[in-house]
Amino acid sequence: MDATTGELHLKREVGLISAVCLIVGTMIGSGIYMSPEWVLRYIGSPGASLLIWTASGLVCTIAAFAYVELGTVIKESGGEYIYILRNFGPIPAFLFSWTSVFIARPAGIAAMSLSLAQYIAAPFYEKCPPPSVVVKCTAAASILILATINGLSVKLATRTQNIFTFAKLVSLLIIVTGGIVMIFKGHTRSFQNAFQGTIKGIGPVGMAFQQGMWSYDGWNNLNCVTEEIRRPEVNLPRALLISLPLVTLLYLMVNISYLAAMSPTEMMTSGAVAVTWGNKVLGSWGWIIPLSVVLSTFGSVNGSFFTGGRSYYVAAREGSMPGILSMAHVHRLTPLPALMFTAFIALIMLTLGDFGSIVNYFSFIAWMSYGLTFAALMKIKIKKQNLHVPFKVPMLIPVFLLIVSVILVVAPIIGDPRIEYLVVFLFLLSGLLIYWPLIHLKLCAGRMNRVTVFLQLLLEVAPAQRNVD
Template identity: 85%
Template sequence: METTTGELHLKREVGLISAICLIVGTMIGSGIFMSPEWVLRYIGSPGASLLIWTASGLVCTIAAFAYVELGTIIRESGGEYIYILRNFGRAPAFLFSWTSVFIARPAGIAAMSLSLAQYVAAPFYEDCPPPSAVVKCTAIASILIIGIINGLNVKLATCIQNIFTFAKLLSLLIIVTGGIVLIFKGYTHSFQNAFQGTIGEIGPVGMAFQQGMWSYDGWNNLNYVTEEIRRPEVNLPRALLISIPLVTLLYVMVNVSYLAAMSPNEMMKSGAVAVTWGNKVLGSWAWIIPLSVILSTFGSVNGSFFTGGRSCYVAAREGSLPDILSMAHVHRLTPLPALAFIAFIAVIMVIPGDFASIVNYFSFIAWIFYSLTFAALLKLKIKKPHLHRSFKVPMLVQVFLLIISVSLVLTPVIGNPRIEYLFIFLFMLSGLLIYLPLIHFKLWTISMDRVTVFLQLLLDIAPAQANLD
């Protein structure tokens, strides 16, 4: 952030390279090291699993086109929140911020932190799985460390993101190279009758897509920091259109490498497919893989913190959350209260949570609001076709995205109905009970004034304004 005429603004410090690293670094996390066995388990065959990975990347690439158009029309930070607010009003936007801040964003951070902690603790417990308490304490420590990094300085957070992104790209290239060598040596048994055993039922296909989409999650994160991107009308589309196809190619090739080294049964029985691959292919150098997972996941959590704090900050700035969360530290110029709040909720979710459940709930919630965001772009195209657009997506593509996103919400519920989905939906609707008295009738402002002033003095923070230059 920067100070101009006595006001605090988000500072434009994210260039093209940092923008690419933010997307790639957030997308490549624990998913590609943990989800492949689950995709294969749900879909039943190697050929179909590769199609799922390719299709997931294609959907995210097309979805990014829509977000580019939205980001160049509405040049504000906040991602889905700001797009829903500007098109459907305060109540739907509040429901998004309510669900995102209290469930979706902390759930993603908690899931990745648990994965990170599992790999950090594993070397100390070679003969048995790490105790749950150790894993959760390590996950909480990682959340606090990354939260502090993001609270200290924007450049520090983006610098760490860039370094870890290059490290994780190198680790994936090692796996890809190893797979190419194996294929040239004739390790192609997994690709013979590649589609035999494919499960085509709607439920398993939907769950396979959920796992695949989890691994690609982060494709939309740049839209959360639009106000901090230099020349967003140029760098936003460039960064998205470079990053997502790159990650898609890497993910498909990594899965090919896994299948070259392991049979489908071995892959499905592996508790950590990347580690199994490393033991089979790298021998005494197998330690590189657990280290790569740690670096990859740490970078992904850092990226989620960076963008998640901005989402919370923008929602508060627009009146959907307490004013204190829209303030910035007057010296460090970071959205410190929003970052601290996200960290607090993520820590709470780590305590009772487990990786698999959190992934399923996160994906279900995320695609509900992606659907609403695609509907927002359709509305803009129909009602405000005169708005200047430096990047345009055909109407047919928007309809396709809306159908796909709604399908990704409904297929897991139809194919594998669970009471937890009902609880999440009820939690979302319960936000209306908060919205009406505290936001619509502004009772929140009255009740929080003294607390806000106290926290301003304690934390040395002040209100920040939007930077739309």
């Protein structure tokens, strides 16, 4: 609460260290422990897989700096939603928020929670895979715990993120160190004729990139909380300059470590490449790796909750979602209704899908929204050429990133056609049936207002204003 104006708004409590931990902690989740075998399977050779990991990190770094310019021009939270709204109007923005709220964000949280639950349950079922009901119940419990943490306090959520980010960095450094030791001992067979067997074509390369990009996802999350960052024009680019190169280097070194300990065939048939690495390299200490996956994924889900709740909050504040989602708790100053809604939809996603299908939903929508966001930056640079901003990227960068986005949306459809892509596209179009009567014509507005007032009193929340200082 602002003491001078009496307005309620989210507090600027995210400093540089917390911003770095938010990006790194969200990016480093279950992907680096699960995707390497899939990248290798799609692309066919160790050398090409390392190129995919390097290129994925480079593309995400370039994309992140494009987002820095957007964040310094449009100093509002909400990420892709707010950039699409300010440049292309309410209909495209609503369609993005419609699919993001009901598929993309909860799908990401649900997928990470499932992988977290898989590793938690595995030690209790040594001779067989954990039952699906056990995995899903454990995933649901983790979602509820993290929703509670984020709803109680911004400081508690950021401190949780900082602690788990430190833990996951230590675990990755263990894998990197083990790989260096293996290489010095002469385990370099996987790197001989490193490009032999490379699979070419837009389909395989696109699928490999999609797996790599899934592991890097989270690079854009800081733009979702711009209004809660101290000095965003300074801390936003600094946080990205630290985070993206760090994660890219770590991912590359971890993959080299995997290849030093295993043959390409072993990696592609492992099923849990990090666990296989731990058993071969650490021996009786191999239990450290499953624990590391749990810590890593827990921190990543926490970061997704922190930023995802803010995305819904901003969409509701701009009229694309029910008004209750735009409110913050009057004492805790957290977007409590948006966080509760995020958890609710993620729990539904858990009951409807498995890890593979959920990741497909997420990636397809994510790169459609990124492409539209890069188009928004191109529009800003063309229409406001003389606008002074503290950070600018050349026009070539958003053009390049738009092309990459199109390839990453189209290539998987060509390489591995699945019904999920058609379902997502139809769901996207179905948003028009909601937008016209409820958002544009405001039918049932009276009933919605009564529901909003009831929930406002029940949850002790009030409308929050933008942070524009």
